[in-house]
Amino acid sequence: MARYDYRSQFAGIEAVLLQEIKDLLNNGQYVLGDAVFDFERDFAAYIGTEHAVGVNSGTDALILALHALGIGRGDEVITVTNSFHATALAIVRVGAIPVLVDCRPDTFLIDLEQLERKISERTKALIVVHLFGQSVDMAVVHDIAKRYELLVVEDCAQAIGALSGGKNVGSTSDAGCWSFAPAKNLAAGGDAGAVTLNSTEISDRIRQLRHFGQATQNEHLTLGYNSRLDTIQALILKRKLARVAKWGAARAKLASAYKERLEGLPLAFQEGAKPAEHAYHLFQVRTDSRNDLLSHLRKDGVDAVIRYPIPIHLQPAFVDFGYQVGDLPVAEVLAAETLCLPLHPAMTDDQLHLVCDSINSFFC
Ligand SMILES: Cc1ncc(COP(=O)(O)O)c(C=O)c1O
Structure with missing residues (x-):
């Protein structure tokens, strides 16, 4: 009894998708082709945010979101120890300090009472993880964040479609970070990720960061990354999103x-x-x-x-x-x-x- 069945995900869309990939290979829109922006539009609409920015993995979604939100050296970011490595790795990658808290024995999710006790003068942000697909109570998280003036990032890698307070996870915070790695509920044919958010300013910053920090060709405003959502992956994701x-x-x-x-x-x-x-x-x-x-x-x-x-x-x-x-x-x-x-x-x-x-x- 296998854990995955990749083939079944393409039933009924295989022919049209292969044709779209063939067209793309011929038209040469390999990097930031139309399909990337089409998927971003559809994904933002699906999650219920103003913006979605496609990047090349869930790990990069976290790193670029933290970077764009201005989190860096000396800042503390609180998150949960019961998660996949990338959640805390991203904090270290932007130069910040991960402050890890325990989870609850019943929900297996971050213990929000402990989280509040770990807030210090250096705390800048919280990353909550909707682990295994179950949503963290975002009303409680936003209440804590408001009282201590903290940024909130949601690690939504495992939770597409999960609601909290009637709203999609990843739609109510400073950033929702998504992975579309092959095992995920919405999976690309390789690595892929996205950030969902409502701030045009931060969304523009992530767009710039994913593309070498450039504003226009040959003009590099900041030190960015090469982390664009691949166009072939966008074609696959766009077709699968409907399902x-x-x-x-x-x-x-x-x-x-x-x-x-x-x-x-x-x-x-x-x-x-x-x-x-x-x-x-x-x-x-x-x-x-x-x-x-x-x-x-x-x-x-x-x-x-x-x-x-x-x-x-x-x-x-x-x-x-x-x-x-x-x-x-x-x-x-x-x-x-x-x-x-x-x-x-x-x-x-x-x-x-x-x-x-x-x-x-x-x-x-
Ligand atoms: C909770 C969580 N966060 C982050 C990631 C990182 O995503 P990716 O593998 O796309 O970099 C994953 C997936 O592997 C994950 O499960």
């Missing part, structure tokens, strides 16, 4: 089928999401016999995986920031006890039952 809501509904249905079928077993789920507040990018279960369950599932041919086995604060790359084992204990326990089960929109009931039968046979 992402349908895929999201299929994911939600599978997630509730999992919960129903696994009810009563000694497993916990990611809690706290109201309907539409979860995009079910990853379906996590928690058990203190996680490693044995993983081996059992693998033996039965189920491609379960651990996300994430080492929290950011304990990664060798972050050793200079001085964190020790035990500093952020909830994330450390989740790293030892959570397991990601296969879930993708083309998954059949039979496949889901196969996974559940294997889990049942492990516990019973």
